[in-house]
Amino acid sequence: MRYVIDVRDGRLGQVMGHEGxxxxxxxxxxxxxxxxxxxxxxxxxxxxxxxxxxxxINEDGRLP
Structure with a gap:
């Protein structure tokens, strides 16, 4: 997995692919x-x- 920052607004994202x-x-x-x-x-x-x-991971592991 590759993670990058969108420098326009500082959001962290996982690269899912390339399109257009x-x-x-x-x-x-x-x-x-x-x-x-x-x-x-x-x-x-x-x-x-x-x-x-x-x-x-912590959020996924919380009980309902």
């Missing part, structure tokens, strides 16, 4: 994908990726 000249990103914690121009994609700091993934 755009990079398709999905939030680490789930949700709707969005399109990002390739020149607006930046490297995601490892600490940000780890925090987002741990947050997602």
């Amino acid at each position: 000249g755009y990079v398709q990103l999905r939030p680490v914690d789930g949700g709707r994908e969005w399109d990002c121009p390739p020149d607006a994609v930046g490297e995601a700091p490892l600490g940000e990726v780890l925090r987002a993934r741990v947050r997602r």
Whole structure:
């Protein structure tokens, strides 16, 4: 998995693919994908990726 930052607004996203000249990103914690121009994609700091993934795992593990 590859994670990047959309430098236009600072959102962290997982690269899902490429479509029509755009990079398709999905939030680490789930949700709707969005399109990002390739020149607006930046490297995601490892600490940000780890925090987002741990947050997602913790949310998935909560009892109803």
